Amino acid sequence: MSIGRNDLCPCDSGRTYKKCCLSASEPAADELFWQRMHAALDALLNQYERDAVPKPLPGQTAKTIQDIRERLGL
Numbered sequence: 001m002s003i004g005r006n007d008l009c010p011c012d013s014g015r016t017y018k019k020c021c022l023s024a025s026e027p028a029a030d031e032l033f034w035q036r037m038h039a040a041l042d043a044l045l046n047q048y049e050r051d052a053v054p055k056p057l058p059g060q061t062a063k064t065i066q067d068i069r070e071r072l073g074l
């Protein structure tokens, strides 16, 4: 069985694998990719909301945007 990102790290640090040894074993490019992805999505969502004003966003669309923001910590 392989280690999941949210499992406890096998090094007994008590931290999750993704916050411990996984980050040390993954290439830095992964981190850079997600930084860019966050920035791009944040800009996209901001643009979308600006363009939608003053029309209120349809309920489900607004909820989806909120969900994306929460998942990404934007």
Ligand SMILES: [Zn+2]
Residues within 6 Å of the ligand: 009, 010, 011, 012, 013, 017, 020, 021, 022
């Ligand atoms: Zn570890």
